[in-house]
Amino acid sequence: MIEILPSFLPVFLAGLVVNLEIAFASLVLGLLLGLPLAVSLGAGRALAAPAGSLVGLLRAAPTFVVMFFLLNILPREIQIAGHDIQTGLLAVILANAAYAVAYIADNGLVALRALRAGNIATAVLFLPNLTRAFFVLTLASSMAAAVGTPEAIFVTLRQAERLPALSDQIMLFAFVMLFFGAVLQTVFAIINAVRAAILHRLAPA
Amino acid sequence: MRHLLAALLLLLAGLTSPARADSAAALQAMLDQARARATTQGCEAVPRDSLAGVLCNGHIRVGVRGNYPNFGIADGLGADTRRSGFEIEVARAIAARLGVEARFVTVTPANRIANLVERRVDLVIATMGHTLQRDEQVRFIRPHYYQSTTVVVGDRRITARSLDQMAGRTVCVPLGNADTLHLVQHGVRLLIFDSPQQLVDALKREICSLAMHDDSFFSNSFADPAFAARFEQKLAISALPWGMATPPGSDLAAFLDGLSAQWHAEGRFLQAATGFPIARGFLEDQRSLWSSPACIAAGATPAPGCLGEPSDTTLPPTRFAPDVDRFEAWLRDTLGISITLPMLKTEVAFEAFLRGIIFSLVLVVGSIISTLGLAMLFASALCARPAAARIAARMATGVLQCSPLVLLLFFGYMVASTLVPYSAPVALVIAVVMIGLYNGSSAAQAIGEYHATQRSTSATWPPLRGAIQGAAVQIMSFLVNATKSSAVASMVGVPELLNELTDITSFTSERIMTYSFLLVFYTLLVSLVVTLMRSLQGVFERRAAA
Structure with a gap:
């Protein structure tokens, strides 16, 4: 098991970059569509009702199923700004974006209401919440393995498939789980510390 | 000699x-x-x-x-x-x-x-x-001039060489190939590609490690020494005679x-x-x-x-297939909506469709129960008096929460495969447990955090029940999340609706209507669970107020 790590780690880290790219693209799309929806949710009933229905629908749609739906309805050859885009990659970005739009609309509305009420501390919490969403999206992007996108979990599964001993396969999985656990727990601890610092600094004396 | x-x-x-x-x-x-x-x-x-x-x-x-x-x-x-x-x-x-x-x-x-x-x-x-079906349209020349065999080609490092050994693995297949039924019947997951060339590209780029097509198609790839060094034929599935054909009556x-x-x-x-x-x-x-x-x-x-006989690839129709055809025609003629419902037209597709719905429902119910049960189990450890129990539970929930669900599912599948052979119920149990572990650990953490807050303000050790009530909203959101993520179980071969409809698509070629139905089904299922959770929350709040 140890002997495969030198060759596996670079491929795994390259796969992790793909996860981060998917999460980033989904979050950007989520912001572009989620923020206007948050504003609509906080506006009059004429705007809030359709926006609420749309957000409810996006919230209820399972990301994994949305990804397969998009994979099967999107054209096979897609070019964006002159670049060929893999359909599977686009499907996973859009599916995660659906979740991100609902999340950002919900959290954006809370922040907007807090701003209107003059509660700056609650409004500013939108930023660490956004960071949390980014890492949730990074975890969720591993579903791209189901459509053959070479992200971290996909390359782990491929590597495990080639290991002859089951014990080695289990050790590889345990290694990747501990890696994700250590990295994300550290990130979440930092986010929580930032949240606490914001709340402490902006709390009324 | x-x-x-x-x-x-x-x-x-x-x-x-x-x-x-x-x-x-x-x-x-x-x-x-x-x-x-x-x-x-x-x-x-x-x-x-x-x-x-x-x-x-x-x-x-x-x-x-x-x-x-x-x-x-x-x-x-x-x-x-x-x-x-x-x-x-x-x-x-x-x-x-x-x-x-x-x-x-x-x-x-x-x-x-x-x-x-x-x-x-x-x-x-x-x-x-x-095939017998094509015999009704054109006149085939016999004897046949060639015969192809549907084969599975894969990475040489993969040891699987029979359909049984393929169970639980993903095989990339071309759209509309009836031989995928053989794979599906042995618990193989399918990844569908539109064109044969995409299959070869996917193999070369390691998107697929196994792919199914005619040996005639792969012959060109195997002529390339680099391809032949990496891949080999794993198994042959069925033979298909190729015929020249003329218009009928010629x-x-x-x-x-x-x-x-x-x-x-x-x-x-x-x-x-x-x-x-x-x-x-x-x-x-x-x-x-x-x-x-x-x-x-x-x-x-x-x-x-x-003379060689034509292949019979006819799938027996359902008894209501003519009604489905009439309904499709009515929709097209009356409302101008063109839809096809392949899952209702053949016995094999209809059985898969029903099986998918039943497994999806069992999976969702099972995931909710396991999420709740495991959340309580972890929470009782997180809220226990001995610090060692709390630390151990915090480490376990920390790793489980941060592991991608896909990885957890495969990990569970791999561990289980050391104990029992693959079957659909085994895959279902693994998925239910892993979805429960993933969401239950997060729900338990919410309970644990509420309990920790209570501990900091209380002179006595707060009861677990109070923490559960305090974290009820988060628990319910993780139960909804368990429902939403249940379809991921298709990756370890649970024959839920996504898996079954993918199998149906592989031999019927219809995709848009099939996957639209899938999306509506799961969205309605999640909405139903959300409604149920809100009703429960209302009941709890009324009880608390009383």
């Missing part, structure tokens, strides 16, 4: 040559009659696609593939198109035998039959499998029947295959078979007992 073999071959040639001579004479007589008919009736009076019509025109229009390596490849455009491949050689040889020019028309699997039926071509030689077919038998006997098909790296086993077998005088009846007609 060599002399003995030569003597035997000479003897065989002596025995068979009269039959071959008769056959050749009969074929020549058919040509002569066609020429005489053209002369007496006039070229305007004979059908264009008949034998006499082809002779009158001085050319034969042959539908061939333009992108199938080693069988039919077209390079260039218009008059400059250069064609090559086994089927091109066969077409040229037929044209030469008729004494006419071969005019090629590029056809695809989607339009080759339409080209024949609408008489835009006189003959199709285009990697077309002879007398050209009878001539080609006799010619095919004669060419198999003479090794002409084998000769046409020279220079192309394609499997030749079928051609060699046919040469032996048709060398027997017993296989040629009077008048160059191939003996029925020597």
Whole structure:
């Protein structure tokens, strides 16, 4: 098991970059569509009702199923700004974006209401919440393995498939789980510390 | 020994040559009659696609593939198109035998039959499998000129070599191939690709480690030493005879029947295959078979007992399939909505559809129960008095929360495979437990955090029940999350609706309606769980207020 790590780690880290790219693209799309929806949710009933229905629908749609739906309805050859885009990659970005739009609309509305009420501390919490969403999206992007996108979990599964001993396969999985656990727990601890610092600094004396 | 073999071959040639001579004479007589008919009736009076019509025109229009390596490849455009491949050689040889020019028309699997039926071509030689269903549309030439075998090709490092050993693995397949049913019945997950070339690209780019297609298609890839070094044939699934075909009612077919038998006997098909790296086993077998005088009846007609049978790929229809057809027609005619419901039309698809719905419902209920149960289990450890129990539970929930669900599912699948062989119920149990662990650990953490807050303000050790009530909203959101993520279980082979509809798509080719239905089904399921959770929350809040 140890002997495969030198060759596996670079491929795994390259796969992790793909996860981060998917999460980033989904979050950007989520912001572009989620923020206007948050504003609509906080506006009059004429705007809030359709926006609420749309957000409810996006919230209820399972990301994994949305990804397969998009994979099967999107054209096979897609070019964006002159670049060929893999359909599977686009499907996973859009599916995660659906979740991100609902999340950002919900959290954006809370922040907007807090701003209107003059509660700056609650409004500013939108930023660490956004960071949390980014890492949730990074975890969720591993579903791209189901459509053959070479992200971290996909390359782990491929590597495990080639290991002859089951014990080695289990050790590889345990290694990747501990890696994700250590990295994300550290990130979440930092986010929580930032949240606490914001709340402490902006709390009324 | 060599002399003995030569003597035997000479003897065989002596025995068979009269039959071959008769056959050749009969074929020549058919040509002569066609020429005489053209002369007496006039070229305007004979059908264009008949034998006499082809002779009158001085050319034969042959539908061939333009992108199938080693069988039919077209390079260039218009008059400059250069064609090559086994089927091109066969077409040229037929044209030469008729004494006419071969005019090629590029056809695809989607339009080759339409080209024949609408008489835009006189003959199709285009990697077309002879099936009973196609027999109803066009006239196939027998004996068949080739036979492909559906095979699974994969990475040499993968040890699986039988359908049973493929269980739980993902195999990349082309859209609309009935052989995927064999894979599905053995618990194989499918990843569908639109074109065969995408399959090879996916193998090379390691998107797939196993792929299914005809051996004829993979022959070109295996001619590449780099590909052959990485991949090998894992198993053969089923054989499909390939037939040339003419429009229905054309007398050209009878001539080609006799010619095919004669060419198999003479090794002409084998000769046409020279220079192309394609499997030749079928051609060699046919040469032996048709060398027997017993296989040629009077008048160059191939003996029925020597002919290969067409494949039967018919899927038995459901008893309500005609009603479904009528409903689709009504929607199209009345509302202008064009939809197809393949999951309701054949028995195999309908059974898969029902199984998918049942497994999805069981999966969702099971995931909710396991999430709740495991959340309580972890929470009792997180809220326990001994610090060691709390630390251990915090570490476990920390790792579980931060592991991608896909990874957890495969980890569970791998561990379980050491104890029990793969089956759908086993996959279901693994998925239920892993979804429960993933969401339950997060819900438990919410309970633990609430409990920690209570501890900091209370002089006594707060009861677990209070923390559970305090974190009720988060618990319910993780129960909803368990429902939303249940479809991911398809990755370890749980036959829930996503998996079953993917299987149905693989042999019916219909995708848009199928996946739209899937999305609506799961969205409604999640909405139902959300509504239930809100009702429960209301009940708890009323009780708390009382």
